[in-house]
Structure formats: structure tokens, C-alpha cells
Amino acid sequence: MRVPDLRMPSLGADMERGKVVEWLVRPGDYVHRGDLIAEVDTEKTVMEIESFEEGVLAEYLVELGQTVPVGTPIARVTGTPADVPAGPPATPIATPPDVASPDGAAATAAAERAVPPPIRHLAHRLDVDVDHIDGTGPAGAVTRADVEAAASAGPRSSAPPEPAAARPPRSSPRARRLADELGVDLARLTGTGPDGAVIGDDVRRAAEGRLEERPAGAVPAPTAGGDGADVRGERARAAERTASLRRAIGSLMARSKREIPHYYLSTTIDLSSALEWMRDENADLPLAERLVPAALLLAASARAAKQVPEMNGLFVDGAFRPSDAVHLGVAVALRGGGLVAPAIHDAERLAPGELMSALRDVVARARAGRLRRTEMSDPTITVTNLGDLGVESVFGVIYAPQVALVGFGRVVERPWAIEGLLGVRPVVTATLSADHRVSDGLRGGRFLALVDELLQKPEEL
Secondary structure, eight states, X not given: OOOOOEEOOOOSTTOOEEEEEEESSOXXXXXXXXXXXXXXXXXXXXXXXXXXXXXEEEEESSOTTOEEETTOEEEEEEOXXXXXXXXXXXXXXXXXXXXXXXXXXXXXXXXXXXXXXXXHHHHHHTTOOGGGOOOOSGGGXXXXXXXXXXXXXXXXXXXXXXXXXXXXXXXXXXXHHHHHHXXXXXXXXXXXXXXXXXXXXXXXXXXXXXXXXXXXXXXXXXXXXXXXXXXXXXXXXXXXXXXXXXXXXXXXXXXXHHHSOEEEEEEEEEOHHHHHHHHHHHTTSOGGGOOOHHHXXXXXXXXXXXXXXXXXXXXXXXXXXXXSSXXXXXXXXXXXXXXXXXXXXXXXXXXXXXXXXXXXXHHHHXXXXXXXXXXXXXXXXXXXXXXXXXXXXXXXXXXXXXXXXXXXXXXXXXEEEETTEEEEEEEEEEEEEEETTTOOHHHHHHHHHHHHHHHHOGGGO
């Protein structure tokens, strides 16, 4: 039975095409369902995609840098050994002398101990050489635990350790490719990616400031194109990517405004109780785990969406499909410009602390280009928070096929009357953009009222 080809997946409702920028597996590798196989540029961000098939990767069907429509075959996978029909016995092949030798036997054993692509990818990220790891899995297979243990223990080579300056820093494949193109020395860079890895943005920043980094008196060697030409070319590519991103977002928003009958509501919420509770919680937490108001706003939005199902779901093929779970899309601004809204799954079940941790994780991976396909393809309602930019209210455009978008501004102090007494309270403006085909002002008002009620009892979130 022939295994279907791996195809360019849809990584969002608005994605029409994608560009393969990095292969994470090689021809001959065995891939399982769920293994990461490539990095794809969606015009909004770069994401890792996983395999939906199982078998041996036979060949690439698209080249690096090639843009193809969603659904286009990008790699061919052959069947598993069980799928291969039985044939006549193969003619015995004499064992070469070098294989019969002890060294040849070791080489054969090493070749038979295949390392699955996810383990090899993890080893690459952790800067571990899998060829020098004693596997603890079946038949000596290298496991994830083996790679993580080797990374914690450091190099295990019998050769004297290299000086720190001589060892290449951890870096992404894209960063290494950019460094080669722009003539940047990775060893001189401080990475801002996961675990201090050098990423593409680090290389670009170094290229733009390279002349200032050279030692005093150093004269750059002449090159065919000149350093300035390289930097100008990279800046031009970055500008074109930003323009492409703006076009993609603009096209999606124009279609949303044209096809979805929006209505808008807003309310002002007193956050005194919520912020007081948050301060008490933070007093017992380490600095890195402390809550911010956004965590409470997300928690209240997720729980309100669960109770008002008309706000939580997708409008597809002329009908609304409510979702049982709240996959809360969170708008994230990217460093190079543009916006993505990956999902925090099952957000209605998460406490504010868990939501805070999930928020930090998804923002970091969004800006490092390491989002997962499911995080971009299945949000059921989106929240945007522009309070850190000083904005007091935001009326967003619904991200189709979703049917609602919640907006929050910054927390400000305002005069506030309580039981006839005037005081100053911290408040936030909450807004709702909703689809009139699915709900109306009555249900939208109920949703915002629920968000308010939940924030008055933060200990129940």
C-alpha cells in the first residue's frame, strides 16, 4: 500500500501558500506521525510542521525557498517494511572484508542504530553529538532521556576540551545560513533564542552593526559584492517580508470586514479586587513566576466564553459550530513587524498561574518562529491586549472563521463611585467585536458582564 505524500499543511484560516525554509529530516530517515519534518514560512511567521504519515522519507518534492500552495506535495514517503510485498529471496551478498573486521562490525552496528528525527532534532538544539551517546533504549537506541542527560553532562569526548571561544555557539539552521551569507562570526554573538541559541534576528542585528564591532584600526578586506551590498540586500529582503506580511494581514482583515457583520460593545471594569488578590499571590511567588494583570484578563475571558457558547466557535460553510473547549487565541506582536494569534488550548481549565506560564511560552516561541501547527489553526476566540502600549481601548476585527474578538486596554486610575462615595480605582476597558450572524447585543452584553463578574472574584478563577 502506497503511503500518501506529505503535503503543505494549512497553518491558519488565511494561509493560502507556504515556503519551505528548512528541512529537519533527511531522505532515508524514518518518520512517525507527529515528527517535526520542516520549517515553513507562512508570510506571517515561520513554523515547524509535523508529519501526518509514517514511513521512510524517500525524497524532497520542493526546494528550499520554494513557495507552493496549501495541499501541494512537499515530500514523498515510502511504506513501512510491513507494507513492502514479499518477493523472491534476495541473492546473498558476500560480506566485505572491512565489515567482517571489528571496526567494520562497529560501523555496521552504528548504522543499524537509527536515531529518529525528533531525537536528532533535539540533539541538534542541545548541541549534542548522538554518535557519541551510549543509548539506553531497545537494542542500544538513543532516547530523549539519553540526549538530555548528555546535554546536562557536557562533552564526553576523550579529546581535550576545546576552549570556549573555539566551540561554535548554539544556533538555529536559519541563523547559520544567514551568517554565511552576511559574513557574520557566530562565535562573537550573544544569542537571544531558547537556551541562549543564536537566531536569525541576532545575525541580522550583528550584520547591521558589523562595522562598529570591528577592532579599532582594522581594515575590512575587499569583497566582490562589498559588506554594504550584503547588508542592503538583507535589509531589502526584510522590508519585502514585512510588506508581504502586511499584505497578508490586510487581505484577511478586509475579507473579515466584508463578510462578517460586526457589532461592537464595551464596558469599564473595576480591577481593585483582582489586583489586590494578584499582589497577595505574587508575594509568595519567585520573580519569574509572578502574575501580571493579563493573566487574570485571559482567565476571565476563557471562562466567560465557556459560559456563552455563541462567542466560542467557528462559522464554517454557512453555519456556526460551537466548540466544547476554549482554545484562546492570544495576539502577539512579532519583532520584525506583524501579528500572529496562536492558541492556548483548553484555556478555560487553566488557573491564572498556568495561563501565565502558557502565555510566556507561546509568546517566546512565536517570536522565535517555533509555533506548532495546531496553535495557529484552531483558536476558537481571540483576545488582544494593547495595554502595554498605552492604548485604553481597542475595537478589533474578528479573525475568521472565529466569531468574536475581545480587546483590553491599559489599567488606569479613574474616579469611581461606590455606594454613593467617590474614590479612585484601577479600571480597564474591555471591548467585544462579535459576529451578528451568530449572536446579538444581548448575548454580547452577557459575555462582557460575565468577564466583569469573574474579575470581582479572582480567587475563583
